[in-house]
Amino acid sequence: MKRVLANKKAIALFVLPAFVIYTVFVMLPVVWSLYYSLYSGSPGLDWEFVGIDNYISLFSDKNFLRALTVNCKYIIVVTTGQVGLGLVLALMFKFWLKRCKTIIRTLVFFPVVLPTVAVGQLFSKIYEIQPNYGLLNSFLDSIGLSNLVQPWIGQESTALWALCVMDIWVAMGFYSVIYYGALLDIPDDVIEAAKIDGCSGWSLFRRILLPLLRPIVITCLVFSFSGTVKMFESALALTNGGPGGATKSLSMYMYDVSFTYNKVGYGSVIAIVIFLICVGGSMLINRFDVKE
Amino acid sequence: MKRKALAALLAGIMAASMLAGCGSNKEASSGSDTKTENTDTAGSTDDVDFSGEDPQLEKKIKILTIWAEDNDNGIILNKICEDYKNNVNPNFDWEYEMVSSDNLQQKIATLTASNDLPDIFAYEAGAPLKKLIDADKLVNISEELEKIGVMDKLDESAVTLMKGLSGTDDLYDLPLGLNVEGFWYNKALFEQAGCEVPATWDEFEEVLEKLSAAGIQPITTGGADKWPATRLINAYAVRTMGNDVMTKTANGELDYTDEGLVAAADKISEWAEKGYFGEGVTTVDTGTADTMLTTGKAAILYTGSWYTQVLTDESQNPAGEDGIGFFNIPVADESVSSATSYSMNCGNILALDKSKYDEGTAWFLKYFCENIGNVAMEELGSIKGYTYDVSVDDMDPYTKLVLDELDKATEGFAWWEAKMDSETSKVAQDNVQTLLNGDMTGEEYMQSIQDVYDMNSK
Numbered sequence: 164m165k166r167v168l169a170n171k172k173a174i175a176l177f178v179l180p181a182f183v184i185y186t187v188f189v190m191l192p193v194v195w196s197l198y199y200s201l202y203s204g205s206p207g208l209d210w211e212f213v214g215i216d217n218y219i220s221l222f223s224d225k226n227f228l229r230a231l232t233v234n235c236k237y238i239i240v241v242t243t244g245q246v247g248l249g250l251v252l253a254l255m256f257k258f259w260l261k262r263c264k265t266i267i268r269t270l271v272f273f274p275v276v277l278p279t280v281a282v283g284q285l286f287s288k289i290y291e292i293q294p295n296y297g298l299l300n301s302f303l304d305s306i307g308l309s310n311l312v313q314p315w316i317g318q319e320s321t322a323l324w325a326l327c328v329m330d331i332w333v334a335m336g337f338y339s340v341i342y343y344g345a346l347l348d349i350p351d352d353v354i355e356a357a358k359i360d361g362c363s364g365w366s367l368f369r370r371i372l373l374p375l376l377r378p379i380v381i382t383c384l385v386f387s388f389s390g391t392v393k394m395f396e397s398a399l400a401l402t403n404g405g406p407g408g409a410t411k412s413l414s415m416y417m418y419d420v421s422f423t424y425n426k427v428g429y430g431s432v433i434a435i436v437i438f439l440i441c442v443g444g445s446m447l448i449n450r451f452d453v454k455e
Numbered sequence: 456m457k458r459k460a461l462a463a464l465l466a467g468i469m470a471a472s473m474l475a476g477c478g479s480n481k482e483a484s485s486g487s488d489t490k491t492e493n494t495d496t497a498g499s500t501d502d503v504d505f506s507g508e509d510p511q512l513e514k515k516i517k518i519l520t521i522w523a524e525d526n527d528n529g530i531i532l533n534k535i536c537e538d539y540k541n542n543v544n545p546n547f548d549w550e551y552e553m554v555s556s557d558n559l560q561q562k563i564a565t566l567t568a569s570n571d572l573p574d575i576f577a578y579e580a581g582a583p584l585k586k587l588i589d590a591d592k593l594v595n596i597s598e599e600l601e602k603i604g605v606m607d608k609l610d611e612s613a614v615t616l617m618k619g620l621s622g623t624d625d626l627y628d629l630p631l632g633l634n635v636e637g638f639w640y641n642k643a644l645f646e647q648a649g650c651e652v653p654a655t656w657d658e659f660e661e662v663l664e665k666l667s668a669a670g671i672q673p674i675t676t677g678g679a680d681k682w683p684a685t686r687l688i689n690a691y692a693v694r695t696m697g698n699d700v701m702t703k704t705a706n707g708e709l710d711y712t713d714e715g716l717v718a719a720a721d722k723i724s725e726w727a728e729k730g731y732f733g734e735g736v737t738t739v740d741t742g743t744a745d746t747m748l749t750t751g752k753a754a755i756l757y758t759g760s761w762y763t764q765v766l767t768d769e770s771q772n773p774a775g776e777d778g779i780g781f782f783n784i785p786v787a788d789e790s791v792s793s794a795t796s797y798s799m800n801c802g803n804i805l806a807l808d809k810s811k812y813d814e815g816t817a818w819f820l821k822y823f824c825e826n827i828g829n830v831a832m833e834e835l836g837s838i839k840g841y842t843y844d845v846s847v848d849d850m851d852p853y854t855k856l857v858l859d860e861l862d863k864a865t866e867g868f869a870w871w872e873a874k875m876d877s878e879t880s881k882v883a884q885d886n887v888q889t890l891l892n893g894d895m896t897g898e899e900y901m902q903s904i905q906d907v908y909d910m911n912s913k
Contacts, residue, residue: 317736317892
């Protein structure tokens with residue numbers, strides 16, 4: 164094996180096919196977008212070279228700035244929620260739950276396997292207000308909090324948060340399972356030794372578990388971040404970007420611009436922005452990794 | 456040694472699969488080459504005499520629509536193709552493809568760009584169609600139908616409507632519906648609140664107030680789907696400013712921020728504020744709104760005559776054969792917009808790709824225009840904008856009601872977004888939710904439309 168891996172030709176032979184495919188399907192479209200972003204209209208229909216005009220109009224485009232804000236809020240809340248609650252759930256599995264562990268783990272993981280559209284339908288029924296109260300509103304109504312009954316996904320003030328709750332609920336099970344696996348990998352004698360040294364509760368978590376879990380936390384953050392930057396299908400299924408543009412993400416706006424407004428050039432500029440956010444965000448998260 | 460062999464094998468497989476990938480790519484691209492070649496030969500039906508028997512040419516057409524084969528117009532289109540193959544031309548064949556209506560414009564834009572439009576496809580009348588007409592992608596329907604001799608099979612008012620929508624002298628699309636829109640109301644709820652059918656706008660507002668006071672939700676609209684809500688703004692705008700108000704704004708003769716239009720937007724916002732639509736109107740979709748009227752959860756619904764499909768279905772209409780009534784948009788000022796002018800449209804229309812059009816398609820087109828009127832009546836009981844000879848006595852009361860209204864119509868006007876380009880129309884629809892929620896005033900709403908209009912007309 165060593166001999167094969169020492170041979171540069173052999174390495175090239177193994178790497179090249181994947182590298183070519185990656186270049187064709189990932190790198191090339193990015194470069195293509197760069198080229199498209201210099202044109203107006205869509206290919207075949209009013210396709211004209213406009214230079215950097217598309218980039219300039221980006222900064223004065225209120226809808227773009229709004230989608231960017233919505234997307235950023237969503238990334239922060241959902242990533243924190245998914246990764247944070249996933250960790251809490253995993254700690255619960257490991258230290259508090261004594262009975263029914265497997266059942267609860269299965270239940271928590273269950274939403275992960277549901278199709279997004281089904282989850283969207285489910286939650287739109289939960290948040291429903293007309294013609295009948297959904298689960299949430301009828302619950303509030305029955306415990307005497309009828310002043311809190313409201314169109315959760317029908318008003319700008321709550322729609323995005325309602326969406327965040329849904330997406331955290333869907334994915335936290337996935338992260339909890341990853342964390343749980345990592346927690347099981349931490350040898351019991353380490354935890355025992357810490358306890359003997361008088362470390363418990365918060366300090367056990369802060370000084371022993373968290374440092375040991377750090378690589379996993381970073382992996383989870385990258386997963387969750389790249390998932391939330393793409394924010395599309397869940398918002399489409401639950402609110403269709405509405406009301407107004409309250410839950411319209413960058414990808415949804417890009418889709419509208421490219422395919423509904425037939426401005427593929429301008430859409431490509433937005434795609435590049437999303438690409439840059441992805442690269443920047445991942446780099447930021449990875450910086451935590453190299454400190455030690 | 457074994458490992459080396461394995462490595463070589465794996466690498467070989469990889470390389471082979473890549474080659475295979477390239478190979479299929481090549482095939483695909485050569486396929487599209489032949490298609491572009493077709494472009495030059497197609498489209499010449501000048502010397503053909505269409506009065507005689509169908510020559511049974513070998514022809515395969517591709518149809519792209521937004522209806523499933525067992526639903527709505529899908530039933531009709533497939534029935535006609537089947538009949539044509541079985542009764543007239545055994546050498547005919549067809550391929551039926553469906554996309555969701557949300558993706559239709561995008562799909563057509565992509566196919567246009569790659570010069571690969573299907574022979575016949577469903578599309579949206581108004582600004583989207585105009586774009587394809589301007590790009591010279593579509594068959595001139597009036598020219599062809601004259602040649603084939605079936606122009607008289609099309610309903611005249613449908614033709615006028617469609618020409619008006621594309622703003623052309625010739626016709627470039629085929630109707631797939633002849634709809635009137637207006638207010639449908641639940642008779643039992645009207646009786647309960649002691650309301651009469653309103654004739655003027657003031658009376659209409661009184662009715663809404665009376666219903667509300669009686670503890671009945673006066674009106675519902677599919678705010679989640681957006682377009683039903685903008686129709687309400689349109690209703691008031693047209694009645695107070697004239698049938699051609701939205702044409703004027705599209706041409707730039709009138710600003711979207713005009714006082715009258717702002718007042719129309721404010722009107723809807725005011726209704727929402729008064730709670731006429733109930734809570735959370737932006738979460739109600741069209742289907743829910745449709746059944747809210749029939750089940751007596753709301754008293755009035757604005758929608759088009761396609762609603763008869765719900766009304767004639769007993770499982771969806773507990774109100775029964777005589778439970779739901781219809782009235783045209785009440786008049787504000789008879790001299791501005793008359794009581795016999797209706798919001799009318801031809802639904803989603805069919806267009807034909809110019810480059811693929813040939814004699815074979817023309818013969819099919821002839822059969823299509825001659826038979827669709829009857830097929831639609833028999834299969835769905837609906838009017839599609841073609842002549843038919845089914846007797847009125849056999850119709851259900853709701854279809855008859857629509858026919859009566861169509862007979863009364865002397866003038867038609869289009870919907871709110873008909874003349875807007877796709878971006879303006881999207882903004883007008885997205886923001887109507889904000890308007891209904893009270894997060895935007897009528898003026899801000901109209902300004903947002905004007906902004907996009909200004910940006911795109913630069």
